[in-house]
């Protein structure tokens with residue numbers, strides 16, 4: 001079919017799925033994604049033990065944007081590992097994504113050892129927006145730390161692995177992160193996570209809109225699309241071809257999916273808009289994208305993936 005895509009030798013019948021953190025924290029949400037037209041699902045980033053996360057209000061979603069400081073609320077790795085293993089037994093031949101976000105290197109390594117030793121055969125998405133040692137920027141913004149983490153992970157981890165990256169805003173940072181990632185047998189890179197530490201103000205109440213961190217939180221939705229496309233394209237131009245790109249950020253409509261693929265994405269993830277619209281989003285986007293492809297004479301996403309033109 002027209003929306004099929006392949007990553008790491010695994011074929012998905014649809015190049016669209018949810019973004020980690022959105023409607024994927026419990027079995028009920030994940031079952032809804034399994035039943036939907038989404039090509040795959042990713043679970044809420046897991047920590048070794050269950051976490052309640054930050055006090056509410058911790059997320060504020062408007063039609064065209066969201067801000068969140070959830071604080072990694074999740075049911076713990078065992079919950080999600082059990083879910084994905086049960087699912088792969090029920091639906092052999094399907095591939096999904098298990099997201100992990102340890103709050104320390106030790107936690108990440110312990111979780112990856114547990115996954116390595118398990119019968120899970122799907123993808124793992126290692127969230128590099130996870131915190132680093134206090135006083136240091138998040139891992140994704142500490143390039144030496146990224147090296148250290150991936151060195152230690154690939155000492156033992158042999159199953160398909162990708163990393164979820166924060167957005168970068170300097171072309172030299174694209175060069176630096178790509179030079180590091182190209183040294184490892186990564187299956188994919190997912191770009192971008194929410195734009196960190198933004199601030200949304202309610203002018204009527206003269207107050208911030210979320211409780212944690214004095215109102216600071218990660219921003220998603222329409223306003224992040226230009227940054228998301230820049231990161232997808234920046235990585236596509238720099239990463240070795242064996243590393244597929246998952247494009248995330250600012251997808252509301254089929255045309256946004258088209259743009260992410262044009263910039264180099266093999267799979268796209270939808271967060272804010274999926275949170276707002278729910279499961280019907282996937283049917284709507286599939287129809288919109290298919291219509292665009294038909295109008296342009298494309299029969300597969302391979303016909304246009306990464307083929308963004310410049311003026312010269």
Ligand SMILES: CC(C)(C)CCc1c(C(=O)O)[nH]c(=O)[nH]c1=O
Pocket residue numbers: 021045068069070071072073101127129130131193194218
């Ligand atoms: C921001 C962290 C809490 C360190 C990781 C989890 C996460 C969260 C979250 O759980 O607050 N929200 C996001 O938009 N992206 C994330 O990667």
